[in-house]
Amino acid sequence: MALIFDVLLMNEEIRNHRNALRKKQYRRIQRNLRDNSNPFELPDKIFTKLFRLDKETCQLIIHSISEHMHDSQRSTFVPKHLRILCTLHFLGHGSYQTPTGQLHQIALSQPMVSRSIAEVTDLIVKHLLHRYIIFPVGENRNRVQDTFNEKFPHFNGLCGVIDCTHIKIISPPVNHSVHPAAPYYCRKGYYSINTQIICDANKLILNMNARFPGSTHDAAIWLSSQVKTLLRREYVNGGNSYLISDSGYPLEPWL
Numbered sequence: 001m002a003l004i005f006d007v008l009l010m011n012e013e014i015r016n017h018r019n020a021l022r023k024k025q026y027r028r029i030q031r032n033l034r035d036n037s038n039p040f041e042l043p044d045k046i047f048t049k050l051f052r053l054d055k056e057t058c059q060l061i062i063h064s065i066s067e068h069m070h071d072s073q074r075s076t077f078v079p080k081h082l083r084i085l086c087t088l089h090f091l092g093h094g095s096y097q098t099p100t101g102q103l104h105q106i107a108l109s110q111p112m113v114s115r116s117i118a119e120v121t122d123l124i125v126k127h128l129l130h131r132y133i134i135f136p137v138g139e140n141r142n143r144v145q146d147t148f149n150e151k152f153p154h155f156n157g158l159c160g161v162i163d164c165t166h167i168k169i170i171s172p173p174v175n176h177s178v179h180p181a182a183p184y185y186c187r188k189g190y191y192s193i194n195t196q197i198i199c200d201a202n203k204l205i206l207n208m209n210a211r212f213p214g215s216t217h218d219a220a221i222w223l224s225s226q227v228k229t230l231l232r233r234e235y236v237n238g239g240n241s242y243l244i245s246d247s248g249y250p251l252e253p254w255l
Helices: 002-036 044-051 055-068 080-093 097-101 110-127 138-151 218-223 226-236
Strands: 158-168 192-199 205-213 242-244
Touching: 044 055, 044 080, 055 080, 055 110, 080 097, 080 110, 097 110, 138 158, 158 205, 158 218, 192 218, 205 218, 226 242
Parallel strands: 158 242
Antiparallel strands: 158 192, 192 205
């Protein structure tokens, strides 16, 4: 009996050793793929298909946030531009993290993809959001209104189009103390965040509000909007700017 136990134990040790060697070899292959590949050498069409942005825009994002990313002296450290590109691929395709990491141009493990997404999205919100998503005032508002007026002459004073869209999410824990699952279940039959977006005539995003669970009505999100407060104050002072929306919103002088 003891002999059988010793044989089983030895077989288990052999399997563990082989698995460890396979994992080590796989990590070495990943690193070699990563070190020897340059996504920016891909043809433009393939690059845009993978990352949903052209090379110039990706370079701009990399230049804008890479200086704020942490660095490391480890030999297996993943370059900053690959962490950013893997995040852009994940955001652009809504894929799972493992397939994102298995792209040979990226070659990252799922935990590394997860850490990259958390790091890069936080930096985008912190350093890029308020640089590019700005609701116009003054002369900028006049330019937006002029563009709308060129395309839709009967809408004089129009400064934006507003609506909400549901962003799918994984169900939160049912009994979570702060974010229980129930409020995130939307009328379309899945869990989501109801995200309010305002665009100009060229479909550029001017304002975004992604703070409400999927069951929240569009009109309720608008009720707490800073843009509503701004337009209402301007209207009281003689302004004539307004947004256009669908019937999910209330009819107001500024909407």
